[in-house]
Amino acid sequence: MDLTDHIGNIVASDYRTATVFKKYNIDFCCGGGKTIEAACQSKGINKNQLLQDLLEIEKGSNPQQDQFNNWDLNRLVNYIEDKHHTYVRTTIVTLSQYLNKVAKVHGAHNPELKEILALFNTVADELEQHMQKEEMTLFAYIKEMANSEALGTDLAKPHFGTIKNPIKMMEVEHDMVGNNMSEISRLSSGYTPPEYACNTYMVSYKLLEEFENDLHQHIHLENNILFPRAIELETQLLK
Template identity: 35%
Template sequence: MIDHIITRFHNRHREQLPELITLAEKVENVHGDRDDCPIGVTAQLEKIYAELSQHLMKEEQILFPMIKMGNYAMASMPIRVMEMEHDEAGQDVEVIKSLTNNCALPADACFSWKALYSGINEFIDDLMHHIHLENNILFPRVLNEK
């Protein structure tokens, strides 16, 4: 399951976020004078990218190797930290939803704006599935093994 999480979610998030940041910058630069422009979404995506990059690194370099080696008792504290960070990621997603009006596109949205909101929706779906797998399947299994 760990290998699946890394290849399906960690690697995908590392691809998604730089693309979304580029699109968000473009939308904010071109349409920043509009009332319905998601001003601040670039900064929020950059924040998520920075925090998520650190989170993924901690999982890949500390927690996942610990689990693979069978050090379940030692994994309990890092798991609690990861769960806390998952909650924070959920709060960051709520900020994105607020800034984008739940990714509701204006009728005259350009291609970049459409691609941005489509990409944000895909990222959120992927992130929530990723968090679900860890919080509700992987972590409980590990904690039950200690």
């Protein structure tokens, strides 16, 4: 591992390194295309210290390090749908209720709560449409490719030309959602409620932080593992 390695590739090979990037507030999912050096330079971080932290993680044993890379694409897609898409849909309902209540009760004294609510509503709408497109179009085609490879059957060329087209769209949408969640984090001072916060206020911030962390894992699995492997498989099947 060195300073020229891309963040997304590092996390893809060992997800434990995500804790290091989170510690330094470096985006490893949407920003996974940056090198360690570029990310450190943009944030004014000591690159040698960060690299040392990553190498310390690498020294430890991690028997599950390559689990996602070793899964077949059907299993990986099903995992993303069952774990992350289900989590998003369930948590959006709960968070929307909490944030509406908190903004109504505390919004006059804490106007950022109304901004957070508006941003989260945008995130919720974006994610619901995004996941539906993934499941009905992109993921369906990835499963079709995986089955074609397993059965040795011919793969019909999709109506969107190449899988790179919907993937590019999904990555753009990932960036949009990621930027909105980053703004929510900023407005909430890193999900830190004021001392006088009621229980709903505190739970809302805790759940928002959990939601963003899950989203980082979710987007990382797609951008840095699923999508590159799907592009590679399509190239093999259609050559």
